[in-house]
Amino acid sequence: MIITIAHSKGGVGKSLLAWHLAIGMKVPIIDLDFQRTLVYTNNLRKANGRQELKIIQPESPDDFIEFLDNWPEDKNIIIDVGGFDSNLNRVALYISDLIITPAVDRVTEMAGLYKFHQIIDELSEKMQTNITASILLNDVSPSAKDFSIMEDLVENLKHFELMDTIVSHRADFYKSMEEGKGVTEIKKSKAKKEIKELIKEIKSKDK
Ligand SMILES: Nc1ncnc2c1ncn2[C@@H]1O[C@H](COP(=O)(O)OP(=O)(O)OP(=O)(O)O)[C@@H](O)[C@H]1O
Ligand SMILES: [Mg+2]
Numbered sequence: 001m002i003i004t005i006a007h008s009k010g011g012v013g014k015s016l017l018a019w020h021l022a023i024g025m026k027v028p029i030i031d032l033d034f035q036r037t038l039v040y041t042n043n044l045r046k047a048n049g050r051q052e053l054k055i056i057q058p059e060s061p062d063d064f065i066e067f068l069d070n071w072p073e074d075k076n077i078i079i080d081v082g083g084f085d086s087n088l089n090r091v092a093l094y095i096s097d098l099i100i101t102p103a104v105d106r107v108t109e110m111a112g113l114y115k116f117h118q119i120i121d122e123l124s125e126k127m128q129t130n131i132t133a134s135i136l137l138n139d140v141s142p143s144a145k146d147f148s149i150m151e152d153l154v155e156n157l158k159h160f161e162l163m164d165t166i167v168s169h170r171a172d173f174y175k176s177m178e179e180g181k182g183v184t185e186i187k188k189s190k191a192k193k194e195i196k197e198l199i200k201e202i203k204s205k206d207k
Helices: 014-025 038-045 062-069 085-095 107-127 146-157 171-177 190-205
Strands: 003-004 029-031 078-079 098-103 131-138 162-168
Touching: 003 085, 014 029, 014 038, 014 078, 014 098, 014 171, 029 038, 029 062, 029 190, 038 098, 038 171, 062 085, 085 107, 098 107, 098 162, 107 131, 107 146, 131 146, 146 162, 162 190, 171 190
Parallel strands: 003 078, 003 098, 029 078, 098 131, 131 162
Antiparallel strands: none
16 A cells, blocks of 8 residues: 655645654655655664664656556555645655545644645546545644534545544654654653554555
8 A cells, every 4th residue: 555645735744644654554655855854864763773764765756656666555655745746746646545634723724725635636637536635633732622623624625534543742753753763662652552543544444
C-alpha cells in the first residue's frame, strides 16, 4: 500500500506524521519535500546510534514513477509530500492507495483545505477517477472534544472523509524526533498510543 501524507498547505504536520508512522510501521519513506526535513532527522537518528530509516529521494518525476511502478503491492511505503502544489506532488496523489491529510481544526485552516480539495477535484477530473483524501485531525488541543467545524466541512466536500483517529498536540512528537526516535520507540506515552491507533486504522483500510 502506498500511503501519501499530503496537504498543499505547509506546516500541518506531514513530515512529523510520516516520520512516526514509518518508524512505527517499519517501512521506508519517499521524501518529495525539498526541505529534506526527514533526512535531517534521520542524521540525528544515526548520530544516536540507531538504525537509519530508509529514505528514498527521487531525482525526477520519471524516476519517482518508475520506482513506484516496481514497488510490490503487498509492501507498505510512506510518501512525505512538500506543502505546495506541483506535478510531482500530483503524481503522488494519483498513484497512492491512501492519502492522509493532516488538518488542524481551526476556522483559519478552512481556506487551505478548500484549496487542497480543489486540487484533488481537478486531478480526479483530469485522470477520470475519484480521488479521496482521509482528513486526519492533527495537533489538536488534548482537551478538545468538539470537532464539529471539521466534521461539517468534510461532510460537504466530496473528495474528503474524516479519519476516526485524532492526533493531539504533544511534546513527545517533536522531542523524540530531536533524538532521531519515533514515539513508538519511547516509553509509554499518549503520543505513542495515538500513533499506534493511527497505524491500526491505516491497516484497516488496506483492502
Ligand atoms: N501533533 C503534533 N504535536 C506537536 N507538534 C506538532 C504536531 N504536529 C505538527 N507539529 C509541529 O508543527 C510544525 C510543522 O510540522 P511539519 O514540519 O511536520 O509540517 P509539514 O506539513 O511537513 O510542513 P511542510 O509543508 O513545510 O513540509 C513542526 O514544528 C512540528 O513539530
Ligand atoms: Mg514537511
